[in-house]
Amino acid sequence: AVVSTQSTGIGKWFGLKHYTITTPAGPNKKLEDLIRRSKRPSKDQIEEAAKLADMEVREVEVWIRRKLREITPSKLTKFKETTWRFLFYSSNCAYGIYIMWPQDYLWNTMLCWVGFPTLTWAVRDNLYYYYMISGAYYVSLLVSQFHDTKRKDFWEMFLHHIVTLALIGGSWFGGNYRIGSIILVIHDVSDVFLEGAKMGIYLNFTMVSNIMFAGFTISWVLLRLMFLPYKVVTSSIFESTSVIGLWPANPLYCSFLITLQILHIYWFTFILKLLIKIATTGDDVEEDTRSEDEEIPSSSEEDKKGK
Secondary structure: OHHHHHHHHHHHHOOOOOOOOOOOOOOOHHHHHHHHHOOOOOHHHHHHHHHHHOOOHHHHHHHHHHHHHHHOOOHHHHHHHHHHHHHHHHHHHHHHHHHHOOOHHHHOHHHHOOOOOHHHHHOHHHHHHHHHHHHHHHHHHHHHOOOOOOEOOHHHHHHHHHHHHHHHHHHHHOOOHHHHHHHHHHHHHHHHHHHHHHHHHHOOOHHHHHHHHHHHHHHHHHHHHHHHHHHHHHHHHHHHHHHHOOOOOHHHHHHHHHHHHHHHHHHHHHHHHHHHHHHHHOOOOOOOOOEOOOOOOOHHHHHHHHO
């Protein structure tokens, strides 16, 4: 509540506001089904919906614009959500680095498997809160995803949350949380920069968003595309086998790690597309290109198009 109140005040100070609903769209089951299928229906879909709803095409277009204003989060709402995530990732990342930095197994992943599982279970209390907080947060992401703004990579993100929770739960209860804690901390770093870049975009702080996006890209490449596969994944496949032999859950555990790595490569294609766009057009960093939202017209634009 405190974060929401403070971020709302900051957002309003910089001119962010909620959408003003002058004329509600009103209930229309046939058109609501259309919006559920696509927030950007094609001309043919609109014409077909107009026939089913016994309405003029222009009336359907106006209804869609009004409905989108009702269901699409405003920039102020997005800013509040982003501020909360930025604060969470920042504090959780700082806490994770504080815990992990002195650990010798962070720098020598072979040590993650020495004494497994007897000795690794003996020291698990050091990371108890870090694991519990991170696990609870990813559970909340999994649940809230079905209520948040739908994105193009909805199912990929859903898979990511499932895999992440499987890794968190499996590594904790399986006694190999040393390697699991490394996975957690290297993921939090990129998320801090991402949410910082979004905050800069919403507040029109171009330099901040550009710097944060640069940090996000660099950390993504170094930690998720290099450190994760070359240190964590290889350690789980090869170093673990050389130290403790082939333990029963290792194939499943490694399959989750490989799935996570594939998702990282997939999402990096979005980053590359944005980098190419910035390089070719000279534009600054924009909002998340995965969003299916469209620009919502102002009330005056809506009225003009409805005439």
